Amino acid sequence: MCTIDVGQAGVTHWNNYGNMFHKIKILEFAVAINTSKCRICTPQIMPTGARFVSETNYMEKYELARDIVVMYVPASSFPEGIMPAFKNLEQTLGNNNDRTFFGISWGDENGGIVYKAAAEQKYDGESKKYNLDTFTIKKGTYISELIQGYQKDVSLIGTTFHQLLSHPELDENGYCLEWYKGPNDVLCLVKLESFTGTEKSD
Numbered sequence: 001m002c003t004i005d006v007g008q009a010g011v012t013h014w015n016n017y018g019n020m021f022h023k024i025k026i027l028e029f030a031v032a033i034n035t036s037k038c039r040i041c042t043p044q045i046m047p048t049g050a051r052f053v054s055e056t057n058y059m060e061k062y063e064l065a066r067d068i069v070v071m072y073v074p075a076s077s078f079p080e081g082i083m084p085a086f087k088n089l090e091q092t093l094g095n096n097n098d099r100t101f102f103g104i105s106w107g108d109e110n111g112g113i114v115y116k117a118a119a120e121q122k123y124d125g126e127s128k129k130y131n132l133d134t135f136t137i138k139k140g141t142y143i144s145e146l147i148q149g150y151q152k153d154v155s156l157i158g159t160t161f162h163q164l165l166s167h168p169e170l171d172e173n174g175y176c177l178e179w180y181k182g183p184n185d186v187l188c189l190v191k192l193e194s195f196t197g198t199e200k201s202d
Contacts, residue, residue, distance in 0.1 A: 071127035085117035103178035
């Protein structure tokens, strides 16, 4: 879990009111520290004019009850390589009408982003049929936010994860998870160490 080192000013504070998280920030020379221990965060410097920014976000606890084994195609770059990776995956798998798709990403040691375009296996060992590697999405507690109609503004995915990643109880070995709910909606999730709030389940 990263913390925020206060330069001239810089603090992020979360208040938990049931399922509503009220986030207050002062932005000026805010630097994320302890990033060497947290693979999904990278150092950030925000040299904007000092000011309070108040944001109200409705983010919910999501309990994933089981591990999900997915097969994936890695993106060659981020973000430019994301769509080609999904197209490659879809072409490899063929009929995808009943497939569940995911995007999985985290920060690497060089400050870049690792991204995997993924689909759930229909049966154990299916990945071998397509010569694809697998990744296990771990069961547990996540913080989540649903984006409806994301294709109208794909940048909302990045904005939403930026907000989710400022939560103080992140799993240091976690990742950003995009769970595509049909053609229009995506559920954004980040794994937590511990959490209290409104609960959903799969």
